[in-house]
Amino acid sequence: MKTINYPNFDEQILSETLPNGLKVFLNPMAGFKRTSAVLSVNYGSADTSFVRDGKLINQPAGIAHFLEHKMFDKKDYDVFELFNKNGGRSNAYTSFTKTNYVFSSTDNVNENLELLLDFVMQPYFTEEKVNREKGIIAQEINMYKNDPDNQLFTTSVQSMYPGTALADDIAGSEESLSEITVDDLNLAYDTFYRPENMTLMISGNLIPDEIMELVKTNQAKYPKRDMDVKFINPQPKNETGETRILSMDVSRPKASFTLRGNINLKKGQSTISLKDELGLSLLMNLFFSENSVQYDDLYHQGIIDDSFSFEVEVERGFEFVMLAGDTDNPEQLVGKLHDIVDQIPALIDTKQEEFELQKRELLGNYIAMMDSPEAITNQFYGFGDGPQTVYDEIEVISKLTLEDIKQISADFLANYTPGCVTIGKKV
Structure with a gap:
């Protein structure tokens, strides 16, 4: 096993790539009783179009999320019930570019780990079970359609990335669900649920040699499946941004102002650097967190309330910032947010004291x-140019300077596309 040392924290990550291509990372944490693991697949809702062995393939929206649901439903047992019997807590979630399967437990760690590895590596799809799942997910989709905050987020992403897979809800639509077949699921599984396209991170109470041996023995059942697969990054055609207006049953209007990054990777980069990602988050904190002067001004003018927040998304192939909240005057809020963003380059030199506090x-x-072993595993990212851990993030943040933030600000703000979405009361 290779060792990545973090002497500042007296921590280490042990790693090994198995013969079938699965990358395994272990973080033994002395003094902890709980163990947490995440098996991550480099595949998410945005990956409905891809190139496999030179052939372009298009699949229905929502298939990654559908696949995540179906992995828990086996022929003669329910995965959640087995985890519960073993005293473990299990869950899964699909993002734009990842699907994660997680568990944590204090007892029966080995049994839970084998269960995690086996149920994800052993698909079971039948037409009857697939059709039944369509009804369940359709109910989930309709529930979120009636959630104004969810619709604000979803529509904001659609406005930034029209005509791309990002414009589709992670769960898809009732129409796209109806198109999903057993063959579609088998194709998606065969393409992306390959050990070499997955990582396993385990942290907490563990003996590295014993756990690694268990994983190796288990994975010997699942051979490497070589194939040439290329992702297709979202490339929206709109250059000027979009404004969208919705009407829903809301007690107070909602609005979002979005900044779509137009990625220009530096030479040698395959993904946005961790420094740029964390720096962008810190930049937004400087101007839009509750401790910022700009937030305080907007709050005391009555333009925003404590529902206001921002989100920074940096994933494979795209990056964006979303500022959103409840407001009596959506147009005024969007205009004020746009003004603040335009003023950032001129104001950033005045933020040294705030920068130190926010940092x-x-x-x-x-x-x-x-x-928290759970936080460490959930925060882990094993794809791209190298593994990223909480310890890496702390080290990067601790070294950031205001000059770094200025450069990140200049790179992002010089080349972003603005947009906005408002949700008003039904008349």
């Missing part, structure tokens, strides 16, 4: 994760 607060949030 310490952000560091505190990440350091708190070090006390």
Whole structure:
């Protein structure tokens, strides 16, 4: 096993790539009783179009999320019930570019780990079970359609990336669900659920040699499946941004202002650097967190309330910032947010004191994760140019300077596309 040392935290990550291509990472945490693991697949809702062995393949929206649901439903047992019997907590979630399967437990760790590995590596799809699942997910989709906050987020992403897979809801639509077949699921599974396209991260109470041997023995059942697969990154054609207006049953209007990054990777980069990602989050904290002067001004003018927040998304092939909240005057809020964004380059030099405070607060949030095996595994990212851990993130944040933030600001703000979405009351 290779060792990545973090001497500042007295921690280490042990790693090994197995013969079938699965990358395994272990983080033994002395003094902890709980163990947490995440089996991550480099495949998400945005990957409905891809090139496999030179052939372009298009699949229905929502198939990655559908596949995640079906992995728990086996021929003669329910995966959740087995985890419960073993005293483990299990879950899964699909993002734009990843599907994660997780468990944590204090007892029966080996049994739970084998269960995690086997149920994800052993698909079981039948037409009857697939059709039944369509009804379940359709109910989920309709539930979210009636959630104004969910619709604000979903429509905001659609406005930034029209005509791409990102414009589709992660769960798809009732129409796209009706198109999903057993053959579609088998093709998606065969393409992406290959050990070499997956990572396993385990942290907490563990003996590395014993756990690694267990994983190796288990994975000997699942051979490597070589194939040439290329992802297709979202490339929206709109250059000027979009404004969208919705009407829903809301007690107060909602609005979002979005900044779509137009990625220009530096030479040698395959993904946005961790420094740029964390720096962008810190930049937004400086101007839009509750501790910022700009937030305070908007709050005391009555333009925003404590529902206001921002989200920074940086994933494979795209990056964006979304600022959103409830407001009596959506147009005024969007205009004010746009004005603040335009002023950032001129104001950033005045933020040295705020930068130090925000940096310490952000560091505190990440350091708190070090006390949770679940947080460490959920925060882990094993794809791209190399593994990224909580410990890496803390080290990067601690070295960030205001000059770094200025450069990140210049790179992002010089080449972004604005947009907005408002949700008003039904008349």
